Amino acid sequence: xxxxxxxxxxxxxxxxxxxxxxxxxxxxxxxxxxxxxxxxxxxxxxxxxxxxxxxxxxxxxxxxxxxxxxxxxxxxxxxxxxxxxxxxxxxxxxxxxxxxxxxxxxxxxxxxxxxxxxxxxxxxxxxxxxxxxxxxxxxxxxxxxxxxxxxxxxxxxxxxxxxxxxxxxxxxxxxxxxxxxxxxxxxxxxxxxxxxxxxxxxxxxxxxxxxxxxxxxxxxxxxxxxxxxxxxxxxxxxxxxxxxxxxxxxxxxxxxxxxxxxxxxxxxxxxxxxxxxxxxxxxxxxxxxxxxxxxxxxxxxxxxxxxxxxxxxxxxxxxxxxxxxxxxxxxxxxxxxxxxxxxxxxxxxxxxxxxxxxxxxxxxxxxxxxxxxxxxxxxxxxxxxxxxxxxxxxxxxxxxxxxxxxxxxxxxxxxxxxxxxxxxxxxxxxxxxxxxxxxxxxxxxxxxxxxxxxxxxxxxxxxxxxxxxxxxxxxxxxxxxxxxxxx
Ligand SMILES: Cc1ncc(COP(=O)(O)O)c(C=O)c1O
Numbered sequence: 001x002x003x004x005x006x007x008x009x010x011x012x013x014x015x016x017x018x019x020x021x022x023x024x025x026x027x028x029x030x031x032x033x034x035x036x037x038x039x040x041x042x043x044x045x046x047x048x049x050x051x052x053x054x055x056x057x058x059x060x061x062x063x064x065x066x067x068x069x070x071x072x073x074x075x076x077x078x079x080x081x082x083x084x085x086x087x088x089x090x091x092x093x094x095x096x097x098x099x100x101x102x103x104x105x106x107x108x109x110x111x112x113x114x115x116x117x118x119x120x121x122x123x124x125x126x127x128x129x130x131x132x133x134x135x136x137x138x139x140x141x142x143x144x145x146x147x148x149x150x151x152x153x154x155x156x157x158x159x160x161x162x163x164x165x166x167x168x169x170x171x172x173x174x175x176x177x178x179x180x181x182x183x184x185x186x187x188x189x190x191x192x193x194x195x196x197x198x199x200x201x202x203x204x205x206x207x208x209x210x211x212x213x214x215x216x217x218x219x220x221x222x223x224x225x226x227x228x229x230x231x232x233x234x235x236x237x238x239x240x241x242x243x244x245x246x247x248x249x250x251x252x253x254x255x256x257x258x259x260x261x262x263x264x265x266x267x268x269x270x271x272x273x274x275x276x277x278x279x280x281x282x283x284x285x286x287x288x289x290x291x292x293x294x295x296x297x298x299x300x301x302x303x304x305x306x307x308x309x310x311x312x313x314x315x316x317x318x319x320x321x322x323x324x325x326x327x328x329x330x331x332x333x334x335x336x337x338x339x340x341x342x343x344x345x346x347x348x349x350x351x352x353x354x355x356x357x358x359x360x361x362x363x364x365x366x367x368x369x370x371x372x373x374x375x376x377x378x379x380x381x382x383x384x385x386x387x388x389x390x391x392x393x394x395x396x397x398x399x400x401x402x403x404x405x406x407x408x409x410x411x412x413x414x415x416x417x418x419x420x421x422x423x424x425x426x427x428x429x430x431x432x433x434x435x436x437x438x439x440x441x442x443x444x445x446x447x448x449x450x451x452x453x454x455x456x457x458x459x460x461x462x463x464x465x466x467x468x469x470x471x472x473x474x475x476x477x478x479x480x481x482x483x484x485x486x487x
Contacts, residue, residue: 024189025182025447032431033058036441051439055471057459058441060236060403062309065462067373070308072366073351076100077313080112080347095360103347112343118336120147120317121343124350128317131353136283140319146331147317147349149341151266151302154318156187157335158262158298161327162227163191173224175216175259177208179406179448179456181236194224199451202408205397206238210249217257228260229253234267234278234401237448237458239381241276241401247284251292261285263299266316269306272378273400282321296322303348305403307373315345315352377403380461380468387472393483403462406445409455415486427455433482438474 007013014022033056039047040054056064063069075093079086079100086092087100106123108114119125125142132140148154164172175196176184188195198216200206208231217226231250233242242250254261263281271278281299285292303315323331355370356362381399388396388407396407411426419429427444434440434457445456463471 020190020192024186030443030447032428032435032443033441035432036435039435039439049439050437051474054435054439054441055463055467056441057463057471058443060305060460060462061311062305062403062462063311065460066464066467067309067462068369069310070351070366070369070373072096072356072362072369073308073310073348075362076103076351077344077347080104081344083110093361095356095362099351099354103350107343112347114343116340116343116346118332118338118340119145120341120346120349124346124353125317127350127354128319132280132282132319136280136286138283138286140282144319144321145317146320146335147315147341147346148335149316149338149345150304150311150314151264151300151316151318152183153314153338153341154298154300154316155183155262155264157331158318158320159187159191159193159228160334161331162260163193164225164227167192169223169225171224172228173220173226174262175213175220175226175229177230177232177235179237179445179450180230181232181264182447184230185449194220196220196224196226197449200235200238200240202397202451202454205400206235206240206406207242207246208250210253213250213253226257226259228262230262230264231281232264233281234270236267236402237404237406237443237445238397239399239402239404239406240397241271241273241278244277244279244284247279247281248288251281251285251288251295255292255295261295261297263297265299266302266305267402268301269374270377270403271401272381273398276400278401282319294322296320301349303345303352306352307370308348308352309373310345310348313345313348314342315348316341317349376465377461379465380463381405383465383468384459384461384472387476391476391479393479399461404458404460406448406456406458409445409457411455412483412486415482418486425455427457430455430482431457434475434478437481438471438478440471440475440478 036054075096076099080103104110106121125145128145129140129142162172164170171194173194173196174188175198178197178199185195196216198213201209268278281297298318298320301317303313304311356366384405385396385398388394393410394407396405399405416426419426422429425446427446431442431444443458450456
């Protein structure tokens, strides 16, 4: 490989690099995933391993693990991408053409290749607002919706507003759950904000305890200026679905402590457990009436999850309510500097929030495909929960929603010692061994945060049913061998 030139000539070296970037970590694509990639390459070159393929159960990437795209979404996308020919084709149903026509009509020059308004096409934001209104039973205005490049981008845009721009104990403090989806810890590290960690209660289905929220907030007050609380519901990596009662208590806590609420609701379609139901923070806050219904809230949705799993299109939206109008103007200004989110991703959000209706030609097929994906996820959620709880040395809360199980490993002291000797956290040690012996790629719990002295790993429930059953069989054999080895 050609040399990049001497390090001494570089403007950017590890010493001069923004220190916030250096401290940032993102476990979902961390070293274990790099090793999984290397093993795949070794397998391709004919290496002899106790398994034939690597199972990527580390990331919530639905299509990558075999989930089929929803036909109607792809039809609309094909039509908006190549309208000159496909609009005339008899192979595309009229309802897909109608939606494509509406999107193209809203685009400058009738092309998805043109920039849109910074929060996204108004025509699509109207459909999103209608979807939210129907979901919650409360008004929703397109002016409160900003589409984004996946929910990740929407979340980062809101976090940016909350920064104080000051150092040390004047930094913005943002309450985030432990365990959490590492976008939050990574973004806070990047922005030099202060993460206020609150522990989810593993003994109570990973719910939120108000006493724990108070503890976390009180301890952090000396270190930062607390400004917001993030809640992920349904939870990643923990798979819990919050009860309405729990959400009400969180809202009261946020109100008492003057905190902005960030509700990460990207898994709102992914609810499986009997008795569990998704309640949006907006709905609950509105139902609670004064003084709660004027609180500042940003909620996030994505094209990447649910039944659609269109991660690669990078679609999503943020709904922000009750913002001070002057702040709202600044928010609009800040997103305008990014020009606009991808129009194809916007189109996916359009179909998700404006699916085929009864009487339209695609209604039956769309409904069948959607229900099949969700039913399979439901089956897999039950499969993993019962398997993990049937194995000695593992306990696992029910996967009520989202796309992951987060089982707890009750590791023998000898395994913990061996991990220390290897310079790894015990759950990393376990996950690396699992990968080397079975090809199953998971993420150690330490990448999401966990209570000291507890060890977990996260596994997605995304592999197809038969593959998942096979994977879980290999997992069980590995686990029992591992436990026996370190007994
Ligand atoms: C809780 C949560 N929020 C946000 C995201 C980001 O999703 P995207 O940026 O693909 O919309 C994810 C992705 O896995 C997630 O699990």
